[in-house]
Amino acid sequence: MIKYRLECSSGHEFESWFRASADFDSQLLAGEIACPLCGSIDIAKQPMAPSIVTKAAVASRFTGPAPKQSGAMQTGDAKAALEALRAIKKTVFENSEDVGSRFADEARKMHFGEIEERHIRGSSTLEEARELVNDGVPFGILPALPEDLN
Numbered sequence: 001m002i003k004y005r006l007e008c009s010s011g012h013e014f015e016s017w018f019r020a021s022a023d024f025d026s027q028l029l030a031g032e033i034a035c036p037l038c039g040s041i042d043i044a045k046q047p048m049a050p051s052i053v054t055k056a057a058v059a060s061r062f063t064g065p066a067p068k069q070s071g072a073m074q075t076g077d078a079k080a081a082l083e084a085l086r087a088i089k090k091t092v093f094e095n096s097e098d099v100g101s102r103f104a105d106e107a108r109k110m111h112f113g114e115i116e117e118r119h120i121r122g123s124s125t126l127e128e129a130r131e132l133v134n135d136g137v138p139f140g141i142l143p144a145l146p147e148d149l150n
Contacts, residue, residue: 001017001018001019002017002018002019002020002021002024003015003016003017003018003048004016004017004018004024004045004046004048005045005046005047005048006033006043006044006045006046007043007044007046008035008037008038008040008042008043009040009042009043010035010037010038010040012035012036012037012038012040013046014035014036014037016033024045028043028126029126030125030126031124031125031126031128031129031141032141032144034141034143036143039140039141041126041129041130041141042130082145082146085143085145086145088142089142089145092119092121092142093121095119096119096120096121097118097119097120097121098120098121098122099120099121099122100122100123101122101123101124102122103120103121103122103123103124103128103139104124104125104128104129104131104132106120106122107120107132107137107139108132108135108137111135111136111137111138121142129141
């Protein structure tokens with residue numbers, strides 16, 4: 001696993017984990033990485049210091065008390081956030097039509113009044129998502145949950 005420090009075009013910084021650097025690259029190109037604060041998919045890696053794991057550091061993890069987290073979500077908070085995301089995703093899936101790769105076209109047609117509005121979900125390329133943003137078409141990105149990546 002690799003952790004990257006990321007920043008969106010609005011200047012919001014956040015961190016995210018990836019199985020490998022190639023996974024980051026492919027997810028970025030597919031528009032699957034979004035800023036958790038504003039939803040922007042215009043994301044860039046930021047410089048960060050490497051994390052070096054020593055035998056002593058590994059041993060202390062199993063012998064000493066758990067380190068106190070500061071500034072990051074506590075374990076309970078992370079679980080609650082994950083459950084909230086699952087509930088949101090379930091609601092979206094139960095109350096929307098899957099239009100697949102036609103998402104950008106359908107969303108644009110609804111936005112400009114060419115077809116009747118309805119709740120849809122689907123996929124788009126990074127370029128299609130950027131065009132939707134430029135056209136002022138409102139949409140959201142559902143984050144991938146752990147079970148989606150298996």
